[in-house]
Amino acid sequence: MLPRRSRLSVLVFLLPPLLVYGVAVLFPILQSLYLSFFSWDGITSMQFVGVSNYVHMLTDDPVFWKAFTNALVYLAICLALQLGGALIVASLLTSFRRGRETIKTLYLLPTVISTVAIAVLFERVYSFKPAGLLNQLLDWIGLGHFAQPWLSNVHTVLVADSIPEGWRFSGLYMLIIYAAFLAVPQELEEAARIDGASRWVIFRRVRFPYIRPVWITTTIMATTYALRGFDIPYLLTNGGPGQASELLTTYMYRTAFTSTNYGYASTISVFIVVECLIAVGLLFLLLRRKADA
């Protein structure tokens, strides 16, 4: 139990950030929750519609479910690229003696490039006419017949949209995981090696369990970022063609600012908040259980 003066000091220091958090995070969420029970075009009177926005969203809106499915695919690709890629590169880096800093810098570079620049860059990479980097590469290796407009094909556009997002942040997660690997005590690894453990066994039994707390945090960060992913898909294809690359975030934005249906857009935004909370809860459960096992 803290003495009265200390409790007051804690309160004084905690209050400002809590207020900022309340105004910047909680208030908009509560306002969205409130708006989700209304039909409102932004200029005429708001009409209370109860839970009908939620009923429509869950039972009568195929675009919403398409966007939700797309968001899950987008999440899977981003996680594979960001966490998988980051883990592999970070592991390899620990065994490198030379060029480590150069590789780290190069790998981290996309993180500091602006989103718009990345979108323009990939627009050119995927370009069909004039042939972009990807189609040229396919041509060089004799697979020219696979060349296509990647951003116009409904079967490839979602993957094409996900790759820049995955690529962009993989350097950041690599750096976090690499820092965690550096903290693994060398004695543990050496002891395992003396006992005849292979590199894979050392990774699975010594290194990874040691970085598990960092891994959990990184996974949560990557998951919530990917679920909220908006800018690159919006800039590259704006959800198209059709709804082939529509994500919940781009759908919400379109509903609010193109269709001026702020009530329904708020309903979608509430769903995104709930979806993120569920995803974080599930991750905690899953990773904790594995840790306890």
Add this chain to the structure above:
Amino acid sequence: MKRLLKTVAVAAAVALSLAGCGSSKGSSASTDVNPSGKIVGHQISWLLSRNSADPVVATMQKIAEEYAQTHPGFSLKLITTPDRPSYIQKYETLATAKQLPELFDTDATPFAHNLAKQGRMVNVEDLLKTLGLYGDYRANALDYQRFDDGSLYMIPLEYQAEYFWYNKALFDKAGVSVPTSLDDIPAMCTALRKAGVTPIAIDGADQWPLERYVAYQPFRVGGPDYIKQLKTGKTTLAAAPGQAAVNWLAALGNAKCFQTGFSSQGYSDAQNLFTSGQAAMYNIGTWELSSLATTKLSEKVRSDVDFFTLPTVPNSKTDANEYVVTSGIGVAVNAKTYDPLMRDFLKFALTKYYTMYAASGALSPTSNVTTAIPADATPLYKKAVDDANSVGGALLMPWDTQLDPTTNTTLQQDQVLLVQGNMSPATFTSTIDSAIAKNAPKYFK
């Protein structure tokens, strides 16, 4: 814990009450177009969706500078967002927050109509009549800016006709000639493709150019009233004019009329494709005259470029000289900030504007001035201006300014799927009809 719950409850109550402040009551009180009082110089802001090189902007800036010399404290601040979808989002967000500036660009959309109904825009018909300018405008230019009830709340600053520009050499190479009917175009595309030519260059990324193609057949088959009936749910896309559009679009897609991957290619991509001699046709308006009908156009294609107007169809309800003619995005005057200075500036500006604008080589929405043909113009320039001056009375209204925003979004997304062959004509028809049935009643009460 109880305290925490109490705090959350209070925060929620505050949030709900503050959010409640966002609601607005409709008001239809009209603004006095002749406000009394002293003219006091201050800054006027104009939220506009035009690029800085646009002659509209250059002309208005010159006029504002001239006005500022005799009105200390006056200045015209331009808030420019040339990209139209971004502009619309910005404008609608500002309208929602009741933060629109003194002047703002808008089309005659259902959203703008609601703003007008609430008394948030100055009645432009009254204003132009008071200023003695109303009779100077071309009827088409004013009609384009009118809402469905005939009211006029936007000032037209431009006049544009849309043509099909084509490359004669590429037509000859493929053995095709200018189409006499819209129905000829799919077969032309097949012939052009066989000759190794991209038939039509289109800016697919911005969606409105393809939406023009959706509007063509219904305008010819059903006349200008079809879209008015369709958008309000009084007819359906399943009706004959709608089906003519759907099947024609599917046929254009089957014949590979548009460049491969068109849906992700933008304005400059499409223009480059045509001006570099790779595409045979390009559907664009007279705002591109300086690129297509002057010596700025590459010498390689200059002598091959010509244009034709929207072809008709058998038993067409509209005439050959009736096609897309618009007076562009209009300028609305914010009723809340309308004061003696605004009236005086608008009188000064509109009295001078159209003469100066026509002198820059652009088509004026008024009929009492003559467009100056630039020194570097090719003969096509004058031909385009003459054709625009002799259009008929029926207006082909772009569908993106007519449909409610949600249906319009659905149509813009699905039209690409229809053309790419990813959606059947039947599914497209039922999707659009159900979007209209669901959304039109909210916007067209």
